[in-house]
Amino acid sequence: MKRAFLLRALTIAVFALVAAFAPAKAQTMDKVSFGTNWVAEAEHGGFFQALADGTYNKYGLEVTIVPGGPNNNNRILLIAGKLDFFMSANSLQSFDAVTSNVPLVAVAAMFQKDPQVLLTHPDIKATKLEDLKPLTLLVSKEGMTTYFQWLKSEYGFSESKVKPYTFNPQPFIVDKKSAMQGYVTSEPFAVEKAANFKPGVFLLADYGFNTYSTLIETRRELVEKKPDLVQRFVDASIIGWYNYLYGDNAAANAMIKKLNPEMTDELLSYSIDKMKEYGIVDSGDSLKNGIGAMTDERMASFFDKMVRAGVVRSDIDFRQAYTLRFVNKGVGLDLRPKN
Known part of the structure; x- marks a missing residue:
């Protein structure tokens, strides 16, 4: 009898222990959808890293990443409630939401520096941004309404020198007295491959265009009603970016290439190297406060x-x-390397 009683007691104790730990192991995963603003590329790598290496799962999130593209407007889907989070290009989109009375809010800035650059021919031997003022500037329609207006007000650039940029580097390549817009993580690579020369690179962020970039944006309602969900998504995405930059990013890159068959290992490696070299993700306030950092002073x-x-x-x-x-x-x- 004593032996049977002891066996029952041990059985009850084991079940009690299992029950105590079961919630942590079998927690309900929150389904989350996140839309990017372009096709899959290294500039989205930290999000794919968090998905590929299980970081989102560790934070209780079942995340679906919805790539953007020329025919996809994921920001509209966020506003309509079809997505939970969106990767916005820069702080101007956040200001526009306020202007248009759209209830969206930026909750993290994954890029401390906007990757926007102007490229020049090496023969120009430009050493400062002002040296580009006499050149023909190839600027997109969106660029004309955003960063170029800043170039006009802060540096005195003239619209008379502007020609449309159609995301084709050939007009720049053939005109040695021109400068072309681009991203530091991609267009210099494309020019070097097509023309066999390294262009001069002027990162506008280093000259005072201090917008945040690659922000995580969500609806104000989600911030108010599910702040824990928002916090977990932000934290897991931050971890993803550290691991993508400084850890093993092979699985994330494989996911990017699967979603974007035109992506190459060479461009992925180049983009990651440039994000590190120019401090696109991890510089300034993020060195003390962590990736994703924002401040009131910088926004103002x-x-x-x-x-x-x-x-x-x-x-x-x-x-x-x-x-x-x-x-x-x-x-x-x-997770940042110590040396």
């Missing part, structure tokens, strides 16, 4: 510049465009 500075450039209205409350609630917590700092 960029807002003031865009007001002076006539890009945004001065009467909007730009502070409604973002929240610092989910960043600046030092998440993932231990």
Whole structure:
């Protein structure tokens, strides 16, 4: 009898232990959808890393990444409630949401620097941004309404020197007295491959165009009703970016290439190297506060510049465009290489 009683007691104890640990192992996963603003590429790598290496799962998230593209407007899907999060290009989109009274808010800035550059021919021997003013500038329609207005107000560039940029590098390659817009992570690579020369690179962020880039944006309603979900997605994405830059990113790159068959290992490697070299993701405030960092001072500075450039209205409350609630917590700092 004593032996039977002891066996029952041990059985009950084992079941109690299993029950105690079961919730942690069998927790309900929150389904989350995240839309990017372009086809899969290294510039989205941290998000794919968090998906590929199971980081999102560790944070209780079952994430679906919905790539953008020329015919996909994922931001509209976010506004309509079809997506939970969106990767917005820069802070101007956040300001525009306030102007248009759209209830979206930026909750993290994965890029401390916007990758926007102007490229020059090596024969020009330009050493500062002002040296580009006499050149023919190849600028896209979107660029004309955003960063070029800043170039006009801050540096005195003239629209008379501008020709349309059609995302084809050939006009730049054949005209040695021209400069072409691009991203530091891609267009210099394309030019070098096509023309066999390394272009001069002027990163606008290093000359005062201090917008954040690759922000995580969501609906204000989600921030208010499910802040824990937002925090977990932000934290897991931050971890993903550290691991993508400094760890084994093979699985993430394989996922990117599967979704974008035109992507090559060479371009992926180049893009990652340039993100590190120019401090696109991890520099400035992120060195102390972690990737994703934002500050009120930085937002105010960029807002003031865009007001002076006539890009945004001065009467909007730009502070409604973002929240610092989910960043600046030092998440993932231990994953940065010590040397």
